[in-house]
Amino acid sequence: MPHSVCIVLAIWPPSDVLYAQMMHFVINNAILTRMDPFDRKIMRALQSSGAQTNQELADRVGLSPSQISRRRQQLEAEGLIEGYAARLSADKLGFGVRVFVHVTLAAHSPDNSRHFAELVRRTPEILEAHALTGEADYLLKVVVRSLKDLSDLINERLLPHASVDRVRSEIVLETLKESTALPL
Numbered sequence: 001m002p003h004s005v006c007i008v009l010a011i012w013p014p015s016d017v018l019y020a021q022m023m024h025f026v027i028n029n030a031i032l033t034r035m036d037p038f039d040r041k042i043m044r045a046l047q048s049s050g051a052q053t054n055q056e057l058a059d060r061v062g063l064s065p066s067q068i069s070r071r072r073q074q075l076e077a078e079g080l081i082e083g084y085a086a087r088l089s090a091d092k093l094g095f096g097v098r099v100f101v102h103v104t105l106a107a108h109s110p111d112n113s114r115h116f117a118e119l120v121r122r123t124p125e126i127l128e129a130h131a132l133t134g135e136a137d138y139l140l141k142v143v144v145r146s147l148k149d150l151s152d153l154i155n156e157r158l159l160p161h162a163s164v165d166r167v168r169s170e171i172v173l174e175t176l177k178e179s180t181a182l183p184l
Helices: 016-034 037-048 054-061 065-077 110-121 147-158
Strands: 097-105 126-131 138-144 164-171
Touching (some): 054 065, 097 110, 138 147, 147 164
Antiparallel strands (some): 126 138
């Protein structure tokens, strides 16, 4: 049974920002309510292996290959499926050191944030970068081959950068879970 959502606004007419947020919510809610159990099965199957053919997906999901193809294209067009990628073994490729790096910026300005974002984009060892609330401004997920490479990254690229004030790193001893699969 579909759920109804009622939004009560105390301010009318809404500002441009509020209107954009409302439309974003309405559009995303419409996409989510349009999805049926078959769409969720398709996405779950693709999360486990994005290289499956339409025939393989059809066998797993219980639809015809042409229905799978149409639904897959629609999920891609709506942006629910953003792309396909191979998962590589960091350890077997020699990237055995995983690190979480907390970064505090020297100043909180749009220019400083933009300069830091540029540094992040051009540093391939940084796999993920997240803006945070709390003590640090950013959390970086980093992978390097050795502690020497980590030292070079921190001391020769991060700390000397004008946008960075402080860096604190935490080396991963063991990974208990690592997944990109969403809980559909």
